[in-house]
Ligand code: SF4
């Protein structure tokens with residue numbers, strides 16, 4: 001049975017573009033481990049809300065809440081709406097990428113979600129599959 005990685009909606013995008021840049025070494029180690037287990041099929045994704053398995057390693061999470069929750073929740077809402085992701089939906093990484101390719105990565109949808117993020121200079125310059 002596969003392990004389950006809990007992700008808030010916009011983190012499915014962050015993981016797709018993760019290139020080793022992050023908030024701290026602990027955060028980066030967590031991201032790399034999650035990315036590895038998903039890409040090799042050891043784990044599957046379950047959509048959740050609020051802080052998730054990525055946030056657990058983030059210095060911007062305080063007492064179970066993101067210090068940038070307003071912005072993070074906005075990204076979640078947009079990602080969930082555009083990609084039709086619902087709480088507890090479960091995907092293999094490959095199926096999730098296929099879903100994103102047909103939704104977020106058509107037209108200018110990705111740009112409308114998180115163009116104002118700190119890391120946009122990375123993700124939005126390599127957005128095409
Ligand atoms: S720009 Fe920010 S929110 Fe958007 S995918 Fe990259 S890290 Fe995630």
Ligand code: SF4
Pocket residue numbers: 051052054055056058059060061065066067068069072
């Ligand atoms: S910035 Fe907020 S949403 Fe992003 S990983 Fe850190 S705690 Fe989670």
